[in-house]
């Protein structure tokens with residue numbers, strides 16, 4: 001019924017999707033976007049906390065561009081900075097002062113950063129981090145964790161979402177077209193389990209270049225590391241000469257101005273940032289210890305990209321990070337309070353209906369499952385939970401004018417208001433009924 005009701009409102013959207021599928025596989029440009037029901041949506045405007053689709057339907061947006069939009073859509077100081085940068089020049093094919101300012105600001109904000117290199121997407125910057133770690137250590141193997149996502153490149157797209165019964169230590173390719181060689185140098189183990197990692201490291205003495213992880217596992221639920229786990233990994237890496245890489249593409253500038261490493265007080269050797277760094281512009285970076293970054297200039301470690309450091313992205317990043325820095329005491333409490341209230345109230349409505357749900361996360365980003373499990377602290381327990389009720393929930397919310405990511409993750413922005421939360425909670429009640437049906 002909901003599908004029919006929604007489809008009835010998506011006239012031009014349906015036509016566009018039909019047209020799009022003839023020229024864009026699936027009608028989209030990123031597979032993740034194919035999951036939306038009843039169909040991928042096509043938008044014409046984004047402003048503050050709202051999206052407007054091509055049929056004029058308006059939605060409160062908790063996708064936030066899948067994470068980047070931390071200040072809100074069309075945030076005035078960011079738009080202004082980009083307009084000014086556009087007028088000065090779109091691409092110099094050379095350097096400009098704002099790149100230096102951005103690098104200096106990143107160094108000042110993020111504990112692990114002495115030096116930094118810019119890219120445009122998270123995937124590229126993670127690939128750069130892996131290369132830097134290998135060049136620095138002279139080793140080749142990379143340890144990663146089941147359920148963590150680090151981008152779509154061959155060597156990175158391994159064991160991101162293995163089946164719940166898959167043995168976690170066996171690396172799994174995730175896409176047709178990935179060569180078997182993509183896993184040749186990849187080791188996989190269970191996150192939040194220090195002894196598994198210790199055993200893995202002991203089995204490959206002197207071979208491991210990097211341990212790569214999301215410091216808060218956001219691509220499988222939003223799962224915090226257990227107390228002492230990150231510090232244990234930090235100590236192990238230091239003792240074994242392994243480069244510890246935090247992929248902060250989601251957590252960076254979202255959970256704390258200095259990233260998860262500042263929130264959790266564990267400093268990696270390298271870290272990767274993207275998404276929230278520029279409030280919606282494609283900018284990413286890899287940064288960290290001077291001795292690991294410096295060989296890019298002096299020892300033949302190749303890092304490149306036509307659009308790296310482009311003036312528009314850099315202007316957006318500077319404006320975003322300035323705003324986050326100047327208004328830290330306003331922005332982060334707002335994100336925390338709004339997200340926490342959403343989680344608490346959704347839980348309360350569900351309890352009233354006898355529908356078991358689990359919501360967890362720090363607030364600026366959180367995750368929701370339909371389950372009676374009290375907490376999820378590892379990949380397997382999350383993978384075992386049936387996703388179908390959440391898909392129905394997301395679709396029913398969309399029909400009621402609230403857009404969330406179909407998987408279960410929610411993002412909030414500084415532009416979301418208490419009124420947005422109130423309206424969302426009104427929609428949640430009916431959507432929970434749809435999920436339980």
Ligand SMILES: Cc1ncc(COP(=O)(O)O)c(C=O)c1O
Nearest residue numbers: 121122123149150151247249250
């Ligand atoms: C933790 C993490 N790392 C890397 C990436 C890849 O970033 P991008 O999609 O910008 O290539 C993502 C994307 O969602 C991510 O969540």
